[in-house]
Amino acid sequence: MERRNWKHLMMLFMLVAAISMVAVGCGSNTNNAGAPATGNAAGDAPAASDAPAEAAALTLGLLPSIDAIPFIIAHEQGFDKEHNVNLEIQTFKSAKDRDVAFQAGKVDGISADLVAISIYNEAGLDVKITSTTTGEFDLLTGNDGVQEVKDLKGKTVILSKNTSTQYTVAMMLKQAGLTEEDIKVTEVPQIPTRLELLKNQKADAAVLPEPYVTMGKAAGLRVLSSTKTAGINPFVLAFPQSVIDAKGQAIQDMYAAYDEAVAYMKSHDQSEYIDLIIKEVGYPDTLKDQITVPEYLPANQVDVKEVEAAFAWAREKGLLTKNIPAEEVISDVQFKK
Structure with a gap:
């Protein structure tokens, strides 16, 4: 009896194995709905797993400024796709417009400032800095009576409140022996x-x-x-932790494309890409010969001391009440701590 059952089990096993082999054979020679496979009869067509993975999409919300240039060139020159990422770039006229899109989930990452990072995290948004960017704020005047920063006492300064433009002015005033109370502020977000x-x-x-x-x-x-002469560097690229978790490899690929764009600009004459900068960043054609492109460096991580200084200012302004150490808002997705 036991021998007969054993024979039945063996026959059942062989039958299942045979059916499985037939199923595999049919699957390898037909596509869905019974269509014939596109591979050749010799079976030397590449397996589906050998095909290159589809490039991951990464949407960046940038401001019309110089820190956007390497990302734009990385996309226009195809460096992003070479590194298996598709950069989708959206440019906003103001930080507030950018923030609206960011909070609505319309962009994955943003060019931001350190004060904005403090505000995001104060609001409970788990936003992390992935690197610095090459930006610069300048304090300009057309008043002949204002020759130095200290001459701004009692004068009107236009900026965007609760952003790094206000933080920048505060640091410049401090270096000149003044405080924010010494000036009159007019808020204008649109650059x-x-x-x-x-x-x-x-x-x-x-x-x-x-x-x-x-x-x-x-x-x-x-x-x-x-900011350059004052030794201030508030410019960063940031992503929500959820995006870092979901698209960590795409972010790393983005930085590989970014670094390749930096190398491209170093090895090519400015005339070869200046028209792209004029179009994307917004320089007038009439100023083409006056544009100076910065000496970009490969991507690097933010200095912890810069974050601490900006967070301290944000606390003074009541923008940041939580005890958030600088290290907690710095991601290691690209640069290990």
Whole structure:
């Protein structure tokens, strides 16, 4: 009896194995709905697992400034796709417009400032810094009576409140022996509007990024100070932790494309990509010969001390009440701690 059952079990096993082999054979020679396979009869067509993975999409929300340039070139030159990521770039005229899109989930990552990072995390958004970016704020004036930052006492300065433009002015004033209480602030989030108001003498000074600095200088405005000369670097790229978890490899691939774009700019004459910069960043064609592209460096991580300084200012302003160490908002997705 036991021998007969054993024989039945063996026959059943052999039958199942035979059916499985037939099923595999049928599957390898037909596609869905019984269509014939596209591979050749010799069976040397590449397996589906050998095909290159589809490039992951990564949407960046950037401001019209110089820190956007390497990302734009990385996409336009196809460096992103070479590294298996598709950069989708959206440009916003103001930080507030960018934030609306970011909070609505319309972009994965953003070019931001350290003060914005503090505000995001204060609001419970788990947003992390993945690197610095190459940006610059300049403090411009058209008032002949203002020759130095200290001359702004009692004067009107245009900026965007609760952002790194206000933080930048605070640090510049501090270096000149003044405080924010020594000036009158006019809030104008839209960057092009700041420039127009300053050109029309509606204020004594304004904080601007490129290309508006070059545009302002061409209109006769003067630079009083800059983040570069003041030793301030609030410019970062940031992603929600959820995006870092879901698209960590895509972020790493993005930085590989970014570094390749930096190398491209170093090895090519500015004339080869200046038209792209004019189009994407917003320089007027008439200022083509006056545009100076910065010496970009490969991507690198933010300095913890920069984050601490910005967070300290945010606490003074009541923007940050939580005890959030700087290290907690710095991601190691690209640069290990």
